[in-house]
Amino acid sequence: MRVLLIGSGGREHALAWHLSRSRELEQLYCWPGNPGTALLGENIEGEYQDPEILADWARKQEIDLTLVGPEAPLVQGLADSLARRGLLALGPGREGARLEGSKSRAKELMQKAGVPTAAHQVVENLEEVEDYLAENPAPYVLKADGLAGGKGVLICEDREQARREAHSILEEERFGSAGKKLVLEEFLEGREASLLALCAGGDFLLLEPSRDHKRLLNGDQGPNTGGMGAYSPVADIPPGEKERLGQEIFRPLLQCLQQEGIDYRGVLYAGLMLTPAGARVLEFNVRFGDPETQALIPRLRSDLLPHLHAAARGKILAEPLQWKEETCLCVNLVAGGYPGSYEKGQAISGLEKVNPSTIIFHAGTAYKGGRLITAGGRVLGVTVLAEDLEAARRQAYFEASKIEFRDKFYRHDLGRE
C-alpha cells in the first residue's frame, strides 16, 4: 500500500514507526514529516497549505491511503478534496470535522445524541454572558467556539475574571473569528482520560484508554500545553468500563452523525472527565491525540494499517486489535518558555546514550549542518514500555535525563497515580 501521512509531530512519528513495520506497506510519504519520520519513509518538503495541491499530488503519486494527523487540514476539507479525486482518506470530511472545529456544534451533537457532557450555553455577546454569570455559580468555563491552537479554554475563578476574558474574546477578538461565539460550560471535577475509536459510519473499534498531562507544570499547574506526556493503559478505565463508554458515547454520536448524512471515517477522540457521577465528554477531536498516540502505538501487537485502510473504505474489521499488557509512558521534552515563546536551533545531544529499547519520537527537531537541533516547542518524546506504570516512570525519567539541549524542560510527575 502507498501511504501518505500528513503532519510533522510526535504523533506522526509514532504512526510512521508503526506503519513502517507493516507487511502491507509498500511506500510511506510524510508531508512534511520530521527527522524521525525521514528514517522510516520519504519526507515531502514544504508546509501543508492547500488541500487541492496536496490532493493533486496524492493522485499523481497513486496514494492508496492518506492519514491525516492534525485537525486543521480536516477542518479545511482535505478529506473531501481527496474523495473528489477518488482517493481514500482516514479522517472526516469538512462537515464531520466540525465536531472539533466548532465547540458549539460538538455540544449540539452531544445533546442530540444524549452523550453525557457538561451543561452549557452558547453566547454571542456580553449581555448574554452577564445573564449566564448571574444564574450560574463559579468557577466558570469559557470556550472559544472555533480552533484556537489549544488555548481557547479558560477556567475563571470568579465573575470578574470571566467578564474580562469574555470581553477579550468577544470584543477584542483575541482569538479572531474563532471567538465569535463562546460556549459557557459547567465546571467539572475529576481525573481526565482520553478514549479514542476508529470509526466508519455507525461502527467503531475502541483503542485502549490513555491519559494525557496537558498542563505545563507538576501537579497539573500552569498553562495548558495540550500535552506534556501521556501513558496507557489507565487504571480507572478497566476493560469492561471501556466497552460501556463505547456504547454510551461513540455509538449514539455516530448514529446521530449518520442521521445528519455524515459518514464519519476516521479516528474520533473523546476527552473525558471521570467525575463521581460518571464520565463526561469535555471535547471531541477528529484525529489521533498527541501525545496519546505515542503512548498507544508501542502497545499494539496487531498491525493497525489494515484496520485504518478498512475504516477509510467504510468498514470496521471483525478482527479485534491485540495490545501488549505492558504500560507505555511518553515524556515530552519541551523547549524552555513553551507554550509561550521559546528559542529554536539549540543543539540536541545525548541521544546515543539512550537505551535501545527506549523509543525517541521526534516532534520539534531539525537537522542543520548534520547536527540535530530543536525546531519547535515539543521537541522529543521519550517513550518506554515497562511492566507497570511505576517501572515505566522510572525508566522514562532515567532516559530523559540523558538527553540535553539548552533550556530543556519536562514534567517530573507524569504517570503518578
Ligand code: AMP
Ligand atoms: P479542551 O481544549 O476542551 O481539551 O480543554 C482543555 C482543558 O480544559 C481540559 O483538558 C480540561 O482540563 C479543562 N476543561 C475543559 N472543559 C472543562 C470543564 N467543563 N470543567 C473543568 N475543566 C474543563
Ligand code: GLY
Ligand atoms: N493531547 C490532546 C490532543 O491531542 O488534543
